[in-house]
Amino acid sequence: MKPVSISLSAAAIFLAAMQFACASPATASAAAPSEVRVLDAALPDTPLKVTLTRPDWTYRVGEPAAFLVKVDRNPYPAEGVRIRYRLGPDMLEGAERTAIVPRDGLVLPVPAQTQPGFVRCLVKADLDGKPYQGIATAAFSPLELRPVQSEPADFDRFWAAQRRDLAAIAPAFRLTPAPALSTGEVEVSYLSFQNVGPGSRTTRIYGVLSVPRGAGPFPAVLQVPGAGVRGYKGTPELAAKGFITLQLGIHGIPVDLPDELYEQLNYGALDGYNRFNLDNPATYYYRRVYLGALRALDYLAQHPKWNGRHLVAQGGSQGGQLAIMASALDPRVSLTIASYPAYSDVTGYLHGRAGGWPGLFRTDEAGVRQDQPVESKVATSAYYDTANFARRLRAPVLYYAGYNDMVTPPTSTFAVYNVIPSARSLVVEPQQAHFTSQGHRDTQERWLLEHAAGRR
Template structure:
C-alpha cells in the first residue's frame, strides 16, 4: 500500500476515539442495513444497553427523536427489562435525516449515544442562494491576487529530513495586503519529476509536521496553514491563539464580502497550487488536493478555483449549506446560523447572508469539473450529512461517495485508504 501515513494525524485521532469508548454502550441498530429509507417509511431501532458487550439488566432508557440537529419532536422513557428493546422512529415527509438520542443511568453514571438515519438523501437540495455573479466574482479575486508576486521563501528543516526526502518550511505571498501563508513542503531527494498533493487543513490553529511518508513514496506534498503564521512554533503559541484572538475566526468580517476571513484563506490555498507549479521537481501535470472537515471544504474550493487540479479527495466538507438552519433543517459547520433568532441573531443579517452565499462550498461544488472522492457518515454532528449531501448532489463532475453510516466526525482507516487509492488512480500510479 502506497502512503502509509497519508492521513496520520487523523488516524491518530480515530485511535484516540476508540480508546475513549464508554464502559457502558447504548447500541442502536436500524432495521435497514444501509440506514437509508424511502420518505414515508418508518425505521425501527433495535436497542441494547451493554456492559462489556453483554446486555445489562433492567434499565430505564430515555430517548428523543427529531430532525437532524434540530429540537426533538418526541421524547419518551421506556424500561428495557433485559437491557434490550425496540424504538419506532416515525418518519419524514421530505428527503432528510432523523436522529434518535438515547440516555441511560447505570451505577450512577449517565451514558448517551445517538443514531441518525437517512431518507432519500440523494434528493436533498441546498438552501443557500447562488449569486448570479459568483463565477465572475471569484475570477476577479483571483486576478487581483495574481498581480502580487508569489515570493516563495523556503527554509530547509534538517531535523525533519529523511534519507529520501527534503523537508522545508515554506511561505508565500497571498494578496496585496502583504499576507502570507506558511506550510511544510516535502520533496523527494532523488532526481526526477514528481506528481504533487496539496493538503489543506481542518479547522483550528496548530503547527504542522508535513506529509513526509507520502513524499518518501515519490509524491511532492505541500501542507499549508491558513492563519498567516509560521507552522513550526511550539504548540503553546497556537493554543493561546485558538483560545484567544483566533477563537472565532470563521465569522470575522462576515458582513464584508471582500474582507471576510475566508477570502484570504480561499485565495491563499489556491496560491498553494501556484507554489507547486513553481517547483522544478514537479512534473507539471499531476496535482491533487485533499483534506477533511474545513479541509474538505477547502479541497472543493481549490479544485473549483484552479483548473489545473486533476482530482480531489474530500472528507465531510464543512462550510456547506450554512443557511440550512433558516429553513428548519441542519446547516453546515460552523453553524453560524443555528438558533438564528436568539444565539446567532447577529449573523442573520442581509449583509452577512449575502457574504455566506459567496463562500458556501455548495456554490463551489457546482463548478467542479474533475473527479471527486467524498466520504462521510450519517452520525456526523459537526458537518451533518444534510449539509454534505447538499454539496454532493450538485456536483455534475464524475463523483464517488464512500458512505460509512456509523461514523461521526471521524473516519475509519479504510476510508482514507480509499481516498489515497482514488488519487493514485487519477495519477496513473495504481
C-alpha cells in the first residue's frame, strides 16, 4: 500500500473540501478544513474485476462515471460471460439484473447524480463452477455529505446527568497481574472497575492494561473494541514503544475466559445487544458502555506513569464510535483515531439512504420497516449517534474510511467526518471494505509516535 498524494482526483477531493468549508459562514463554522490522503490499495486477485473510470473512484456531483467489468479467462468464451449485478446507492443497490461481458469488458454507466453520496456495483459470476463476486463504489462529492440524524435540544444536559451518575459510583479499580502476557519490557495486568448499572445497582467493566517497565512518564492510549463479544490479551507490542495502553471490553464480562463462552454469548444472550432497551435513552445498552469508556479514561489519567499531556482514544467500527464519543465528552483526550466508525447517522434509512451500523430502521425484503415502534427508538438513537458527538470534538482527529465498506457504509461515515470541527485528517482507501489495511495501521502508529513526540 502506498500513499497517493499527487493524483488529480485526490487533489480534487481536497479542493472540494476546502471550497465547501468556505462556501458560507454557517458551514465554515461547522467543520474544519480537511487534510486528505488516498491509499492505493491493490485489487483482489480474482478473475472477476470491477473498477471505475477514475483510479480513486471519486467524482463531483454531476460528473459522468461508469463501472468497468472485466473477466480474465483464456480462452474467452465466444458468447461472452454472463454476470448478475446490482447497481445503486450504497446498501440500497436495488434488484439484480443480468448482462453479458464481452472479451473487452463491459461498461455500466452510473445514473447522473444530483446529490452527494455513493453508488455501488455488486457483480457475481460463476466461472469454471466457482462463484465469484466483485465490488466497486463510486463517490460523488463525498465531503459534502451531512448527517440526517436529529440532535436533541437537551443532548449536553443528558450526558452531563449521566456523568454525574457515574461520578456517584466509586471506581474501585482492581488490578490483577498477568505474567503470562507480560514481557521484559512491558508489565501487563487485568483491570476492572465499577460502572453504572440498571437502576441503583452497579456493574463492572474489564480490560487489559499494558505499561512500559521504564520510569516514564508515558502517553496513554485507550483502545476501544469493535462489535461482538470476545476476550483480550492487551497490546504489549505498542506499550513496548513507549505507550500505556488499556484495551477495554465493554460487556461487563472478564476478558480472560474461554473462547467458547464468548462465542455462546455472541450468538446467544448478547446477540443484538446494540438494540437492547433502545426505546429509552436512560436504560439503553450503550449507556453503560459509553460511561464505562469514560471511566477507563479516568483510570489512565490517574496512572502514576501517565505524562499528563497525551491521552489518545483509538478504535475501529464500534471502537471508532466509542473513540469519538469518549473524545467528545472528555476534554483531556488529545488525539482521536477513528476508523470507519459505527453508529454513524443511524436514521439514514428513514431518509432513503444508508444509515450506519447496526442498520437500524432498514426495510426488509418484504417491505417492512424494522425496529418498530420507530419513534421512540429514533429519539433514543439521537443521544447515542456518533454524528452528534463528532460535532463536539476538540482534539485533532485521524479518520479512516473505505468506499466498499458494507458494514459501516461510507454514506454514514463521511457524513460524520464532515461535521468534525477540530483539526482533521482523512485517510481514504477506496477499494477497502470493512477492514484496516497494513498501510493504515502504519499510518496510525506513525501518528501516535509523532503525537507523543510533540510533532503533531
